[in-house]
Amino acid sequence: MRQEIFNRSDFTECPSCHTPVLVKTYPALSQTVKVKPAENIGLDTEASCFFHAQKKAEVACSSCGRYLCSLCDIEFEGGHICAACLAAGKKKKKIKNLETHRVLYDSIALAAAIIPMITVWLTIITAPVSIYIAFRYFRAPTSITGRTKIRFILAIMISSLQLTGWSFLLYRFLK
Amino acid sequence: MADKEYQKLPGGGTKRKAFLDVTRTRASLWMGKDHLLYQLSTGFTEDYKRFYYGDIQSIVVCKTMRFMVWNFVLSGIAIFCGLLAVALKHNIYASPVLYTVAFFFFLFFGINLAMGPTCICHLYTQVSEEELYSLKRIRTARKALKILTSRIEEKQRVATTSDISSSTFVHRSGDQP
Numbered sequence: 067m068r069q070e071i072f073n074r075s076d077f078t079e080c081p082s083c084h085t086p087v088l089v090k091t092y093p094a095l096s097q098t099v100k101v102k103p104a105e106n107i108g109l110d111t112e113a114s115c116f117f118h119a120q121k122k123a124e125v126a127c128s129s130c131g132r133y134l135c136s137l138c139d140i141e142f143e144g145g146h147i148c149a150a151c152l153a154a155g156k157k158k159k160k161i162k163n164l165e166t167h168r169v170l171y172d173s174i175a176l177a178a179a180i181i182p183m184i185t186v187w188l189t190i191i192t193a194p195v196s197i198y199i200a201f202r203y204f205r206a207p208t209s210i211t212g213r214t215k216i217r218f219i220l221a222i223m224i225s226s227l228q229l230t231g232w233s234f235l236l237y238r239f240l241k
Numbered sequence: 242m243a244d245k246e247y248q249k250l251p252g253g254g255t256k257r258k259a260f261l262d263v264t265r266t267r268a269s270l271w272m273g274k275d276h277l278l279y280q281l282s283t284g285f286t287e288d289y290k291r292f293y294y295g296d297i298q299s300i301v302v303c304k305t306m307r308f309m310v311w312n313f314v315l316s317g318i319a320i321f322c323g324l325l326a327v328a329l330k331h332n333i334y335a336s337p338v339l340y341t342v343a344f345f346f347f348l349f350f351g352i353n354l355a356m357g358p359t360c361i362c363h364l365y366t367q368v369s370e371e372e373l374y375s376l377k378r379i380r381t382a383r384k385a386l387k388i389l390t391s392r393i394e395e396k397q398r399v400a401t402t403s404d405i406s407s408s409t410f411v412h413r414s415g416d417q418p
Binding site: 077091097165168169174177212 | 300
């Protein structure tokens with residue numbers, strides 16, 4: 067892409083496809099990344115990397131304490147960790163910033179409480195299910211962007227009302 | 242009150258694979274402390290993509306024809322129904338129905354007109370390209386860009402040359418493990 071169309075305040079025509087485009091570029095586009103090579107061990111007394119015996123240790127993993135060369139060192143959230151700890155953290159969902167997927171149990175519970183109301187009779191099955199989901203996953207993390215527990219509470223309230231209604235009907239029917 | 246970890250950026254849209262695709266994924270952008278969170282939500286699950294401010298190289302907004310196409314379609318149907326309603330004004334059943342249909346299409350046309358021209362927005366880093374489905378209108382894209390640009394430039398200004406790609410993972414050597 068030609069640089070004359072970068073960072074204009076208004077749309078300009080793309081020289082290639084003639085579509086009006088607005089291109090906003092940032093310093094990272096022009097900056098080059100300088101990398102420090104991992105040094106080989108010079109003396110026998112020097113500590114070596116846990117994963118690469120020939121490489122000089124630079125830091126210790128802040129999680130497991132293994133010595134790491136600059137090749138294995140991963141800077142993450144201000145600390146230094148090894149790839150194994152990073153993978154373990156992701157698997158156990160201990161590192162929030164590595165999470166890429168979440169199930170919204172609060173929305174599921176609320177949907178299970180509301181949607182079957184269309185048919186009415188289905189609520190006799192879904193109301194207990196909704197209450198179970200709400201209690202079972204009440205402490206489970208919801209959306210990463212921050213949500214209250216209001217959906218769980220609403221699901222419990224609506225499902226409880228449905229069950230109360232069914233109980234009343236059953237009582238009247240048996241009476 | 243404690244500050245929220247993420248702040249929502251203007252815009253929201255659906256990611257669809259096809260025009261008549263029933264499974265829709267809602268896209269939204271959230272600003273974190275050091276990264277931009279791209280959230281794709283089905284309603285019951287959420288998927289996340291993170292773009293660290295230091296890694297974002299450019300954002301490209303392309304104007305599309307979708308706005309004009311919808312304007313033609315909606316106004317066309319509204320006019321057609323309106324004219325048909327006038328022509329069938331003696332028909333007590335068809336005329337009110339057609340007037341109602343025309344009214345709703347005029348309403349949709351007005352909404353589309355008020356929302357303004359459409360666009361496609363792409364975010365580029367050194368190793369990835371992502372279409373931002375939440376920014377589908379130029380006005381929204383401009384608003385989001387304004388907020389985002391100040392944050393990105395602030396982060397990239399303070400970052401040293403070696404830090405630019407180090408927001409998450411840094412392999413300082415060209416060697417392979």
